[in-house]
Amino acid sequence: MRLRHLVFGLNVGGTFSVATWNINGVKARIDALLAWLAEAKPDIVGLQEIKSVDEGFPRLEVEALGYHVETHGQKGFNGVALLSRVSPLEVMRRLPGDESDEQARYIEGAYPFGTRIIRVGCLYLPNGNPLGTEKFPYKLSWMKRLEQHAAGRLALEEIFILCGDYNVIPQAEDCAEPDQWVGDALFQPESRQAYGRLINLGFTDAVRAVTGAPHVYTFWDYQAGAYQKNNGIRIDHALLSPEAAQRLRHVRIDSHVRGWEKPSDHVPVVVSLAA
DNA sequence: ATGACGAGCGTGGCTCGA
Numbered sequence: 426m427r428l429r430h431l432v433f434g435l436n437v438g439g440t441f442s443v444a445t446w447n448i449n450g451v452k453a454r455i456d457a458l459l460a461w462l463a464e465a466k467p468d469i470v471g472l473q474e475i476k477s478v479d480e481g482f483p484r485l486e487v488e489a490l491g492y493h494v495e496t497h498g499q500k501g502f503n504g505v506a507l508l509s510r511v512s513p514l515e516v517m518r519r520l521p522g523d524e525s526d527e528q529a530r531y532i533e534g535a536y537p538f539g540t541r542i543i544r545v546g547c548l549y550l551p552n553g554n555p556l557g558t559e560k561f562p563y564k565l566s567w568m569k570r571l572e573q574h575a576a577g578r579l580a581l582e583e584i585f586i587l588c589g590d591y592n593v594i595p596q597a598e599d600c601a602e603p604d605q606w607v608g609d610a611l612f613q614p615e616s617r618q619a620y621g622r623l624i625n626l627g628f629t630d631a632v633r634a635v636t637g638a639p640h641v642y643t644f645w646d647y648q649a650g651a652y653q654k655n656n657g658i659r660i661d662h663a664l665l666s667p668e669a670a671q672r673l674r675h676v677r678i679d680s681h682v683r684g685w686e687k688p689s690d691h692v693p694v695v696v697s698l699a700a
Numbered sequence: 701a702t703g704a705c706g707a708g709c710g711t712g713g714c715t716c717g718a
Contacts, residue, residue, distance in 0.1 A: 449717085450708075474707090474717085477708095501716090502717090552716085552718060554717080554718070592717095609718075610718085611718065646704090647704085648704040649704055649705090660718080687706095690718080
């Protein structure tokens with residue numbers, strides 16, 4: 426038996442929560458999104474794979490729950506969004522470093538946080554499969570751009586959370602069946618090394634800051650009963666700047682959402698910071 | 701070894717995902 430609802434660390438009051446969730450189509454997932462927002466009441470949410478243009482985002486329904494909505498959409502694929510209880514002070518769309526990149530995979534917002542600000546970067550990192558096509562070098566070049574952008578953000582010494590679907594399995598213990606992922610872009614040494622370089626800029630992987638436990642996953646394939654078998658992978662990550670990490674209170678993976686009707690194949694990851 | 705699922709786009713059967 427395994428835990429359906431995983432909570433790590435001490436749950437204490439006075440916290441501010443930031444969540445990341447690859448929702449796999451916001452229009453197909455609107456009921457689950459609204460139910461989860463009502464249940465989890467996060468302060469800020471980064472969504473990935475909204476698979477919608479900006480005009481198609483179900484904005485009114487989300488606003489009715491008290492959230493401000495910022496989107497960076499694209500027709501059919503990709504697309505990211507930020508939901509927040511308070512309006513952002515500023516929003517940036519697109520990852521810098523390649524003006525020719527048309528894929529909507531990054532949005533960043535800065536929000537008031539007491540006397541400071543909290544900055545949240547929401548990313549949908551390229552999958553990179555199959556190897557041997559242009560998709561894998563695109564993934565690696567995107568990661569290089571991310572590393573460069575993240576280094577600049579860390580230099581600001583802000584409370585900064587860089588979260589999203591990284592499409593990287595960092596270590597063998599982050600997947601149930603490592604043999605299944607050999608030869609996959611998510612588990613390639615180049616992908617994992619690039620993720621390691623990003624961490625080594627000074628980030629803390631929030632989940633690994635609070636637990637070394639195995640079988641902690643954020644994605645289960647729709648096929649072959651992966652969720653029922655707990656054949657998952659941990660690819661949705663929240664990386665914390667030092668200023669964010671020192672405020673970390675707890676981390677939650679809402680695994681139970683994967684068991685809902687019409688689920689996304691990913692589940693929300695929620696980090697709570699001392700307010 | 702392959703396919704299994706699912707969403708989007710658009711109404712047939714692709715592409716894309718992980």
